[in-house]
Amino acid sequence: MTAVDRNAACAVKWCDETGTHAVHRKYVASVPGGIRGGGLVGVNLAQRVQPRASVCVELTVTTPWSSTTGYLFAAGSVPDIAVALTEAAERATELDAVRHRNDDCHYS
Ligand SMILES: [Zn+2]
Numbered sequence: 001m002t003a004v005d006r007n008a009a010c011a012v013k014w015c016d017e018t019g020t021h022a023v024h025r026k027y028v029a030s031v032p033g034g035i036r037g038g039g040l041v042g043v044n045l046a047q048r049v050q051p052r053a054s055v056c057v058e059l060t061v062t063t064p065w066s067s068t069t070g071y072l073f074a075a076g077s078v079p080d081i082a083v084a085l086t087e088a089a090e091r092a093t094e095l096d097a098v099r100h101r102n103d104d105c106h107y108s
Pocket of ligand 1: 010011012015016017021023024025
């Protein structure tokens with residue numbers, strides 16, 4: 001494998017990226033999470049291509065109207081985030097049930 005071998009598989013076994021890349025990445029899940037089906041939330045394993053970089057959990061958001069944004073989370077913080085997300089979703093569902101006339105999650 002050489003530097004010009006752009007389609008070469010990565011030497012890191014779990015990495016899905018090929019060719020030159022700055023972050024090793026494994027695509028774990030892709031969830032249509034946006035309102036009106038307009039967005040896609042990706043969950044990946046990601047590790048910067050640096051010595052002793054830790055493997056992180058990456059969350060990406062892709063919408064038709066903006067470029068993909070991503071954020072790396074330390075693996076240890078993800079369970080807390082997951083709990084908070086679940087709690088927020090439960091409360092949102094409750095609030096929606098009270099509101100009756102929710103047709104979207106727009107900001108008004
Ligand atoms: Zn890689």
